[in-house]
Structure formats: C-alpha cells, structure tokens
Amino acid sequence: MEFIASNYAPIMFAGLVVFLLLGFPVAFSLGACGLLFGFIGIELGVFPSSILAWLPQRLLGILANDTLLAVPFFTLMGLVMERSGMAEDLIETVGQVFGPIRGGLALAAVFVGALLAATTGVVAASVISMGLISLPIMLRYGYDRRLASGAIAASGSLAQIIPPSLVLILMADQLNRSVGDMYKGAMMPALMLVGCYVAWVLFLAIFKPERVPALPPEARTYREANGSSGYPSLMVLLGLSTVVSLLLASQMAQLHTWWSGQPVQDVPLDEKIVTALCGGTFVAFVIASVNRLLGLGLLSQLAERVTFVLIPPLLLIFLVLGTIFLGIATPTEGGAMGAMAAIVLGVLRRRLDMALFKQALAASTRLTSFVMFILIGATTFSMVFQAADGPLWVEHLLSALPGGQMGFLIVVNVLVFFLAFFLDYFELSFIVVPLLAPVAESMGIDLIWFGVLLAMNMQTSFMHPPFGFALFFLRSVAPDKPYVDRVTRQVVEPVTTMQIYRGAIPFLFIQLFMVGMLVAFPGLVTGRLDKPVEVDLEAAGAQMLDALGTGGYGDGGSANDPFSQGYGDGAGGANDLFSPSINDPFSQSADTGAGQADNGAAADSGSGDLLLPGLQQPQPEAGAEQPRPVQAEQPQAAPSDEDAAADAVRRAMGG
Known part of the structure; x- marks a missing residue:
C-alpha cells in the first residue's frame, strides 16, 4: 500500500494509457480514469474524501469559459462559408489566375488552402473541397499524382496554424494566455509555412517542369471577346488597391489626429496593416461594383471575377482577425461577428438556404459537444491527478533532462510528434499540454511561444503516413479506379494510397523544418507581441527608501x-x-x-494649522508693510550642505 500511495501519479497515468489502448473513447477514458482513481485514492487515504466535492463547480466553470465560447462561433462561420459554395468559387477563380504558369494549379491549391484556413478553419472541409474540385483538374492536365495529393493535403491542414485556428484557441485556454496574443504569435510562422510550400512548388516548376504543366489556353475560361487574357486590367486594379493601402498606412497618424482632435505621433503596426488592407480591398470592390452596375466595361471578366470572389472572404478575415488584433473585440466577439457576416454573405450570394444552414448548425453542435465532453473528462482526470502531486512528478521527470530548455523542447516535440500518430489535436491539447505547461513556465519558456510551437507540431499529425487525418480525407474523395474525364474524354488512372503517402512526405519535412525554426528562433513568435512592463522591485524599493x-x-x-x-x-x-x-x-x-x-x-x-474654507486671516491694506512671520527659537544643529543650500535659496x- 505504501508503494501505491507514494507512486500514485505514475500509476494513474499508466491507467489512462491502458484505457486508451483498450480502445475506449478519449472523453470517457479520461473521466472514468479520474473517478476510478479518485475513489481508490480516497479509500487508500492518499487524499481526503472532499477531493471530488469541487468537481461540479469545476464542470460548471467549463460551460462558462469565455475563451472556449469562441469555438462554436468560429466553427459555425467556417461551415456556413463552406456550405455556401465559397470553396468551389475560390478554387475555380484562383486556378484561372495562376493556371497559365507552370505549377499554377498547385500554387492555387496552396493559396486557396490558406484562404480557407483563415475563413473556415476546418481541415476536413478544406481537403475534401479541394480534393473534389482541384484534384480532377490537376489529373486532367497531367500533374504528378504525388505532388497533387501532397499539395492538397498540406494546404488543407493549414487550418491548424493560421488564425482563427481552433487549436490556438484551445492552446490559449490550456496555457492561460490571451487568444489574441496566440493569434499574433502564430501569424508569422503560418505565413512562413505558406511561403515554404510555394517555394517547393516553384522549385519543382523550375527543375521538374514535366511534373507541373501549365494550364492549356483552351482551359482558360475567363477570356475576352478579342482573345486577350484580361490580366492587364487585373494588374491595374491591384495597383490602385495597393496605392490606396500605402496611402492609408502612411497617413494613419494624421487620421488619428483629425478624429481625436489631439496630436498623435505613433500608430501601432497592427492597426496600420489592418486599416490599409481593409481600405485597399474595399476600394477595389467599389470600383468593380460601379463598373458592373453602370456597364462601363473598364474591367475584364477575370478582374471582375477575382474581385467579387476574393474580396468578400478577405474582408471577413480582416473583420475577424483585425478586431481581435487591435483589441476592439475579444475572440468570442470576433467569432460571433464572423459567423453573422458569413451568414449574411451566404444569403446575399443566394447560396445559403435553410436546409444548408441547419446542416451547419448541426455540425457545429456536434463538434462543440465533442470538445466539451473531452474537456469535462480532462478536468475530472486533472483534478485527481493534481491532488496526487502528478504535476510535481512530471516536473521532476522532465526538468532532469539534459540540455536545459533546449533539451526539454526537443524531447517534448519528439513526444508530441509520435503521440500525434494516435491522438488528435483536441486530445493532445487537453491531456498533454496541461502536464507540460507548468514545467515549461518553471524553466522560463514563454508560453505563447510554447503554444505556437506545439500547434505547429500538432499540424504534422494531419500529414504523417499512414495515420494523417488529411490523408484519410483525401483518400475518401480521390479516384480509386480508372474513370473517363468529362472534358477530354480520356481515361484517367486512379490515385493510389501509396501515391498519397509519398506525396505527403516532402510537405511533412517542410512542416518539421518550421518546427525546428521556431525552436531555434523564438523571436518569430514573440517578436510581434506587446512587451510587458518590467518592474524592478528592488530598485523601486531602494528609490523609496532614498526618498524617505x-x-x-x-x-x-x-x-x-x-x-x-x-x-x-x-x-x-x-x-x-x-x-x-x-x-x-x-x-x-x-x-x-x-x-x-x-x-x-x-x-x-x-501651529501646523491649515485654514478652513472661508476662514482667512485679515489682509493688510494696499501699500502697508507686510508682516514677517515669527519663528520660534530652537536649538540649532549644525546645518548640512542640503540645509545650507535651501537656506541660501x-x-x-x-x-
């Protein structure tokens, strides 16, 4: 009994592993393990019988958590955008823009994946949509099957790291940090990851052009009557939008001064970026709208198509992320605004009916219920685990690793990488992160950096063969037998499972490269965060004593x-x-x-008396000699230098 009592935390953790290996659902494994070991611990006297008395309040606290309230809102926003056909329009339009260059369809998949990640945030929806629309087009025009599969799966998994990612919300909740700071910290690594994907596609386009052919002229649908491509007017519109954005960014201080009536010198960079992007895209949208309503004919079909398809989701992104970054809205409020804006866009485009809206609501409810059940189980487990000094056991176990912070980060990332073979990001966030966070904080690791690093690592769980969920989603929609293409009327060979796995490997290495970059350069995450005001308490105390x-x-x-x-x-x-x-x-x-x-x-x-209001001493008449104050005689001590200076003054x- 003494052995069990002294090693209760590791035995409890081993019990959880047994529950998971037996195939029980994670939520029920966590809850059952917590309750079982809680009752056993009470019987053995490991902790008092009141250990479970606070469980109801803890569970009610979960339902009142403002941070987690953002999960259903962002989920609903993404599902409404996906159900209203935005993904199909984006894939078709961006494919037409980049199609004429080598690797253009793969680049379109990457950019559309990034846009869908910033609007829908749902990996399954992104991968399935691009698998149904982009993959047949790539196969039709001779793209390498491995590259096509890898580009679609990797681009769809960007929803894990690009704000407003659900993973980042869960990380902020478990690490007790601001969701806005987590979004700010993840933005630069996410953009760098997209850039790495683009660089890989361009590398293949230069050195392996036969694997990424350009779209043939007959496949370019948005051409003018005279046969022109329509790119010049698109470039002019893009140039005007850029000029407006730059002007807004350069005049932000003057605009603030005019608005507030007080001189303003410095404007935060986030505010400049958000305002400039919103202004530039809005001007482009107004120009395209006026051109269409008045029939001016100033813009090509391609320019109009790009404007009306790309700008609404871009404005939605700026609305949601911009208000969060600027501190105007909390993540929960931003998610609610995004969900409402997505519904309005779907109705205005006449692509969202009541049946599709009900489907989106049902899917959001299922996902939110899934998250809440896991969190309830994790709360039950963690409460008993903490009572058994589990965090102390984990801290002693991990703090003894050689290499200090770097050794800890390497071991943790390797552990999370392999655990992601079997657990999804919800389970990792609620089981592993609460155990690692206290150790990381005690070692002086910035928890925003730590959270973004783990989120980037968890993203790889969607790409490792043969366990990656993105690979499963793509496999479910990729052709598994030969078929006749509806355009070329040629037989197209199927995409094998091994081709999907092999296509994912280069993008998996790119993701691991980004994990290494974040470990080596934490400034990529923390560089844009607001610096906390540091107060040296010892120096402040010394100044107070000196003043006294x-x-x-x-x-x-x-x-x-x-x-x-x-x-x-x-x-x-x-x-x-x-x-x-x-x-x-x-x-x-x-x-x-x-x-x-x-x-x-x-x-x-x-005397030390202050005159009360209305009780003033009589004032002498004008020109009369002013009386001098009478000083009481007192023993004089030797004046100090400071006293002498004061008397002289x-x-x-x-x-």
Whole structure:
C-alpha cells in the first residue's frame, strides 16, 4: 500500500494509457480514469474524501469559459462559408489566375488552402473541397499524382496554424494566455509555412517542369471577346488597391489626429496593416461594383471575377482577425461577428438556404459537444491527478533532462510528434499540454511561444503516413479506379494510397523544418507581441527608501527634489512641487519646519494649522508693510550642505 500511495501519479497515468489502448473513447477514458482513481485514492487515504466535492463547480466553470465560447462561433462561420459554395468559387477563380504558369494549379491549391484556413478553419472541409474540385483538374492536365495529393493535403491542414485556428484557441485556454496574443504569435510562422510550400512548388516548376504543366489556353475560361487574357486590367486594379493601402498606412497618424482632435505621433503596426488592407480591398470592390452596375466595361471578366470572389472572404478575415488584433473585440466577439457576416454573405450570394444552414448548425453542435465532453473528462482526470502531486512528478521527470530548455523542447516535440500518430489535436491539447505547461513556465519558456510551437507540431499529425487525418480525407474523395474525364474524354488512372503517402512526405519535412525554426528562433513568435512592463522591485524599493531618507524625515529636502517634503527639522526643496514653498498660498509649518507665509498662510511656528474654507486671516491694506512671520527659537544643529543650500535659496528669494 505504501508503494501505491507514494507512486500514485505514475500509476494513474499508466491507467489512462491502458484505457486508451483498450480502445475506449478519449472523453470517457479520461473521466472514468479520474473517478476510478479518485475513489481508490480516497479509500487508500492518499487524499481526503472532499477531493471530488469541487468537481461540479469545476464542470460548471467549463460551460462558462469565455475563451472556449469562441469555438462554436468560429466553427459555425467556417461551415456556413463552406456550405455556401465559397470553396468551389475560390478554387475555380484562383486556378484561372495562376493556371497559365507552370505549377499554377498547385500554387492555387496552396493559396486557396490558406484562404480557407483563415475563413473556415476546418481541415476536413478544406481537403475534401479541394480534393473534389482541384484534384480532377490537376489529373486532367497531367500533374504528378504525388505532388497533387501532397499539395492538397498540406494546404488543407493549414487550418491548424493560421488564425482563427481552433487549436490556438484551445492552446490559449490550456496555457492561460490571451487568444489574441496566440493569434499574433502564430501569424508569422503560418505565413512562413505558406511561403515554404510555394517555394517547393516553384522549385519543382523550375527543375521538374514535366511534373507541373501549365494550364492549356483552351482551359482558360475567363477570356475576352478579342482573345486577350484580361490580366492587364487585373494588374491595374491591384495597383490602385495597393496605392490606396500605402496611402492609408502612411497617413494613419494624421487620421488619428483629425478624429481625436489631439496630436498623435505613433500608430501601432497592427492597426496600420489592418486599416490599409481593409481600405485597399474595399476600394477595389467599389470600383468593380460601379463598373458592373453602370456597364462601363473598364474591367475584364477575370478582374471582375477575382474581385467579387476574393474580396468578400478577405474582408471577413480582416473583420475577424483585425478586431481581435487591435483589441476592439475579444475572440468570442470576433467569432460571433464572423459567423453573422458569413451568414449574411451566404444569403446575399443566394447560396445559403435553410436546409444548408441547419446542416451547419448541426455540425457545429456536434463538434462543440465533442470538445466539451473531452474537456469535462480532462478536468475530472486533472483534478485527481493534481491532488496526487502528478504535476510535481512530471516536473521532476522532465526538468532532469539534459540540455536545459533546449533539451526539454526537443524531447517534448519528439513526444508530441509520435503521440500525434494516435491522438488528435483536441486530445493532445487537453491531456498533454496541461502536464507540460507548468514545467515549461518553471524553466522560463514563454508560453505563447510554447503554444505556437506545439500547434505547429500538432499540424504534422494531419500529414504523417499512414495515420494523417488529411490523408484519410483525401483518400475518401480521390479516384480509386480508372474513370473517363468529362472534358477530354480520356481515361484517367486512379490515385493510389501509396501515391498519397509519398506525396505527403516532402510537405511533412517542410512542416518539421518550421518546427525546428521556431525552436531555434523564438523571436518569430514573440517578436510581434506587446512587451510587458518590467518592474524592478528592488530598485523601486531602494528609490523609496532614498526618498524617505532625503525628503525631510529628519533631514532637509533636496533643493531640486520635486517630491521632497519639509517635515521635522528639514525644509522643503526650493523646487519642490508638493512641499510648502514661498509662493504657496496654502503652505503650512509643521512642527518646527519653515513653511513660508504668503496670502494668508499659517505662519505660527509649530501651529501646523491649515485654514478652513472661508476662514482667512485679515489682509493688510494696499501699500502697508507686510508682516514677517515669527519663528520660534530652537536649538540649532549644525546645518548640512542640503540645509545650507535651501537656506541660501530662501534668503535669495527674500523669505
């Protein structure tokens, strides 16, 4: 019994592993393990019987968690956008823009994946949509099956790291950090990951052009009547939008000054970026709308198509993320605005009916219920695990690793990488992260950096063969037998499972490269965060003691000390803003201090009386000689240098 009591935490953790290996659902495994070991611990006397008394309040606290309230809102926003056909329009339009260049369809898949990640945030929806629309087009025009599969799966999994990612919300909740800071920290690594995907596709386009052919001219649908491509007007519209954005960014300080009526010198970079992007895209949308309504014919079909398809989701992204980054809205409020805006866009486009809306609501409810059940089980487990000193056991286990912070980060990332073979990101967030966070914080690791690092690592769980969920989603929609293409009328060979796995490997290495970059350069995450105000308590205490010692509590106040006081034997400094001065109409003499009389101030030595409102001493007539204050005689001590300086100043001023 003594052995069990002294090793209760590791035994409890091993019990959880057994439950999971037996195939029980994670939520029920966590809850059952927590309750079982809780009752056993009470019987063995490991902890008191009141250990489970606070469980109901803890569970009710989960339902009232403002951070987790953002999960259903962002999920609903993404599902409404996906159900309203936005993914199909984006894939078709961006494919037409980039199709004429080598690798253009793969680049379109990457960019559409990033846009869908920033609007839908649902990996399954992104991968399935692109698998149904982009993959047949890539196969039709001779793309390498491995590259096509890998690009679609990797681009769809970007929803794990690009804000407003659900993973980042869960990380912020488990690490007790701001969701807005987590989003800010993840933005730069996410953009770098997209850039790495683009670089890989361009590398293949240069050195392996046969694997990524360009879209043939007959496949370009948005051509003008005269046969032109329509790119010039698109470039002009993009240039105008860019000029407006740059002008807004450069004039933000003047706009703030005009709006507030007070001079403003510096404007935060986040505010400049969000305002500039919103202004530029809005101007482009207005130009395209006026051109269509008035029939001016200034823009090509391609330019109009790009404007009306791309700008609404872009404005939605700026609305949601911009308000969160600027602190205008909380993540929960931003998610609610995003969900409402997605519904409005779907209705305006006449692509969202009541049946599709009900499907989106049902899917959001299922996902939210799934998250809540896991969190309830994790709360039950963690409460008993903490009572058994489990976090202390984990801290001793991991803090003893060689290499300090770097050794800890390497071991943790390897552990999370392999655990992601079997657990999804919800389970990792609720089981593993609460155990690792206290150790990371005790080692001085920034938890925003730690959370983004783990989120980037968890993203690889969608790409490892043969366990990656993104690979499963793609396998479910990829052709598994030969079929006749509806356009070319040629037989297209199927995509095998091994081709999907092999296509994922290069993108998996890119993701691991980004994990290594974040470990080596934490500034990629923390560089854009607001720096906390650091207060040196020892220095502040020393300054306070120094002020007390020289401010008149026994000694004279400094002549240039704005906070010195003339109490006891000391005199207030001549430049003292807060001490009795020669021009102070309400100055007072305290004890034997030399408060100066002017305009009716108390001049009696040691009186210390302040005049009450309405009780003023009689004022002498104009031209009469001013009475001088009477100072009580007292034993004089040897004046200090500061006292001598103060007396000299008073004599010079005629005091």
